[in-house]
Amino acid sequence: MTGTIMNLEEHRVPVAAFLPRSLVNGPGVRSVLWVQGCPLRCPGCFNPEFLEFSGGRPAPVEEVVGWILAERQTEGVTFSGGEPFAHAAVLARVAEAVRQAGKSVVVFTGFPRDLLFARNDDATRRLLDSADLLIAGPYQRERPAAHPWLSSTNQQLVFLTYRYSDSVPAATRKRVEYHIQASGTVAVTGFPARPSRELVPLTSQLDKSQEPTP
Numbered sequence: 001m002t003g004t005i006m007n008l009e010e011h012r013v014p015v016a017a018f019l020p021r022s023l024v025n026g027p028g029v030r031s032v033l034w035v036q037g038c039p040l041r042c043p044g045c046f047n048p049e050f051l052e053f054s055g056g057r058p059a060p061v062e063e064v065v066g067w068i069l070a071e072r073q074t075e076g077v078t079f080s081g082g083e084p085f086a087h088a089a090v091l092a093r094v095a096e097a098v099r100q101a102g103k104s105v106v107v108f109t110g111f112p113r114d115l116l117f118a119r120n121d122d123a124t125r126r127l128l129d130s131a132d133l134l135i136a137g138p139y140q141r142e143r144p145a146a147h148p149w150l151s152s153t154n155q156q157l158v159f160l161t162y163r164y165s166d167s168v169p170a171a172t173r174k175r176v177e178y179h180i181q182a183s184g185t186v187a188v189t190g191f192p193a194r195p196s197r198e199l200v201p202l203t204s205q206l207d208k209s210q211e212p213t214p
């Protein structure tokens, strides 16, 4: 028997949560996709419930791209996690489709920029090639950052295209958003000035089972 062995990791996105519109996860109004699974263990991680690779809801690439493109008022998507580069092959496919449609791609990663650029694998290269902005580096809770997109001062903004290189906000106050879900739960996302157990993990309560509103 002949045939092609399908690599499911390249076809299904391990969705931990999806938020159709946010103002606090990168430039402009953006959809946010959190993926399930991160190999790092930064002390004080904002989303500990997204660290294990088991869990989440596997969704076909086409479905996830559809959620993002259905949001006509957004300028793009932000990948967060979990660790997006632990799922680089499948997220590269999402990012390529999003960029082809004229929207932008921002990636939060716990890996330092130099480590990613030194990697010699096709999936990492494709995700880097289809991103406009990386926010890179592990979270270090002893070095809190004032910048609205950074959690700690060791993290770097890495502009991979010119799309956002002249629109970086000054280090100002932190911002968080509260989202009331159809299920009745309240989700919180963004960058609180002082991470607290009461606020941050509520990101996980974003309603994963519900299709985003077109």
Ligand code: SF4
Binding pocket: 038, 039, 040, 041, 042, 045, 046, 047, 051, 081, 082, 083, 109, 110, 111, 138, 139
């Ligand atoms: S890289 Fe991000 S998701 Fe992973 S442990 Fe660090 S803070 Fe948490």
